[in-house]
Amino acid sequence: MLPNEEWMTEATQAEARQAARQFAGILAATPQYEGFELAQRQLQQDTTALQAIREFQQKQRDLQMMQMWGAISQADQHELHLLYERMMDIPSVQHYVHSQEELASLCRQVAQVIGEVIGTDFVPQRSGCCG
DSSP states (O other), X not given: OOTTHHHHHHHHHHHHHHHHHHHHHXXXXXXXXXXXXXXXXXXXXXXXXXXXXXXXXXXXXXXHHHHHTTOOOHHXXXXXXXXXXXXXXXXXXXXXXXXXXXXXXXXXXXXXXXXXXXXXXXXXXXXXXXX
């Protein structure tokens, strides 16, 4: 190891963290992120949407537990599907999901560019911000 190698690594890491902070600021100023933030605030203020989400998530958890025992009926699956449709019919939920998809698309594009620059596909294809 060269005498300055550890220092250079720390300096490089600090530079990478600074670049990440700059990127985060730029990302936060994009229409996709701003739209997502707005949709999230609107969703949090929509009590009907929040109730529909809670009901869907509760039924989903119940069915996951029942699935462990192999006890899910067609009626249970149908009820979950109806709760999902009811939740997705709410405009604030639709807006939130759409804005989340737009932001995720932007993040995937950015991840692809970063991967091309560094020569690796460092973000596997998955859901969420960067997948």
